[in-house]
């Protein structure tokens with residue numbers, strides 16, 4: 266493992282935390298560029314990249330609509346992870362409204378629970394419940410509250426307190442190993458969330474138990490509530506930490522459908538190692554005035570901003 | 585207060601906390617705020633701007649927050665560790681227990697956006713358990729201020745004390761229940777208004793609704809005493825017992841689970857003194873809390889002027905029949 270550090274440096278690993286657009290993914294484990302397709306699950310491959318891209322725009326419109334109606338929501342972190350969720354539920358996860366109770370279904374645990382609006386619209390779009398039910402989001406007596414709860418079909422755990430998703434996912438993945446079950450477990454973490462010690466406890470344990478059926482995706486948008494991760498409490502170097510903990514580490518552009526499909530479908534990618542997907546994303550992605558601006562962490566657009574956002578998204582659809 | 589006084593809205597207690605901490609911090613460079621990506625919600629951004637050297641940010645890591653605070657305190661700093669109460673009171677409980685309370689270092693833990701302040705963000709963000717867990721920990725003072733006056737005095741008392749403190753603050757603007765020249769003492773409850781039929785023993789954001797209930801009851805010829813039991817630990821048993829002896833019924837009100845909170849603390853005090861008085865706990869019942877804003881949740885569970893007046897009438901009617 267010692268020479269991986271050298272490999273990272275000699276391959277001009279960007280040392281800052283800026284986003285890196287349109288880069289093929291670098292597989293730190295094999296030391297090669299990941300250009301080939303992973304193990305496609307052909308049965309699941311319903312959408313073309315372009316179709317997924319279009320769907321993401323519709324999902325962005327939907328999540329903004331319900332945030333606006335609720336007058337609450339974690340807009341920035343929703344927009345940074347919506348493409349990943351879209352790929353998970355529409356291309357990767359072996360779970361559907363019909364199989365939510367199937368013991369062999371793939372599991373998804375959203376550790377960054379605050380991005381619940383993104384998860385809700387993706388689940389609704391995938392048929393877990395009618396989209397219109399989201400009109401009650403955060404309203405009196407609604408079951409759609411501002412963090413995931415198991416009252417909502419398709420949601421496996423009540424999350425929202427950060428630093429819980431990875432230990433839970435490790436437990437699920439370990440159970441699959443014990444039972445010889447075929448399912449995989451995916452979780453998504455925020456980069457600010459990495460400061461929670463429980464993540465590192467689970468990171469150590471997941472490698473110890475060789476949980477290759479476990480995939481942790483990092484929504485690396487470089488921002489948290491107070492500001493940049495690097496100013497609050499730097500998580501860097503990220504990839505090297507997970508490598509040192511014994512994980513297979515892959516870096517992708519979290520808004521590139523080709524890369525996301527390839528990498529997420531590849532799980533389990535490396536035998537006997539859990540996989541960490543470092544997804545470089547942009548907080549507020551898709552809305553010009555929200556992109557990379559910290560106040561949109563839980564900002565709700567004004568009427569004017571809302572109209573502007575929709576106009577921008579419609580223009581992206583027309584392209 | 586006089587029973588006929590109109591309630592006048594003040595600031596959020598958190599804002600008062602922030603202002604007071606800036607004053608204290610400017611006078612004493614050993615005062616420090618420690619945050620876990622929580623300076624915005626803790627209203628500490630002005631503190632960070634004015635006294636950047638006195639703010640320590642540890643990232644989203646509440647256990648680390650309390651451990652670091654304990655270390656700083658042991659080296660002579662006067663620390664205010666500030667984080668949402670839902671996470672601070674339980675995520676960091678091990679650190680609170682061992683590093684702060686049992687090791688006896690004067691860390692001030694500030695639980696912000698407490699109770700159901702976060703409303704529709706849901707149960708992960710509610711702290712209906714903070715008082716319950718802290719009551720079981722020896723050597724920590726627990727204060728839940730009801731208005732800006734109590735908040736300010738509590739922060740000053742915590743800074744001056746050599747004991748561990750837990751201060752619990754909500755988010756909303758609080759009506760004034762005291763005049764600035766009143767006396768405030770940790771461990772000594774404030775009587776907001778005197779009365780003899782009903783005693784409301786409340787704390788924090790539920791004191792104002794209790795006062796509103798007292799006003800409604802007054803119009804109906806029922807006299808209600810309203811007590812702000814701002815210090816839950818150490819508990820002012822004298823004021824509780826006096827109320828239990830002098831009033832026909834005692835109703836406790838808290839933005840907390842009815843299990844393990846102020847209500848149970850009062851009940852055991854009264855029972856152990858051998859007093860028998862009709863007694864009712866009002867708070868969040870042992871069920872999944874209804875979704876909604878703080879105000880909607882309060883209304884739903886009868887923590888409102890109207891709801892508490894109704895509860896009081898029911899209790900009094902029971903005595904009469």
Ligand SMILES: Cc1ncc(C[n+]2csc(CCOP(=O)(O)OP(=O)(O)O)c2C)c(N)n1
Nearest residue numbers: 342425426427455456457458488489490621
């Ligand atoms: C244990 C815990 N501490 C604090 C919070 C409050 N909180 C919610 S979101 C957030 C910032 C998250 O930042 P990051 O992980 O980078 O998420 P993203 O940028 O994807 O929104 C914080 C501190 C929480 N939900 N849980």
Ligand SMILES: [Mg+2]
Nearest residue numbers: 456457488489
């Ligand atoms: Mg982030």
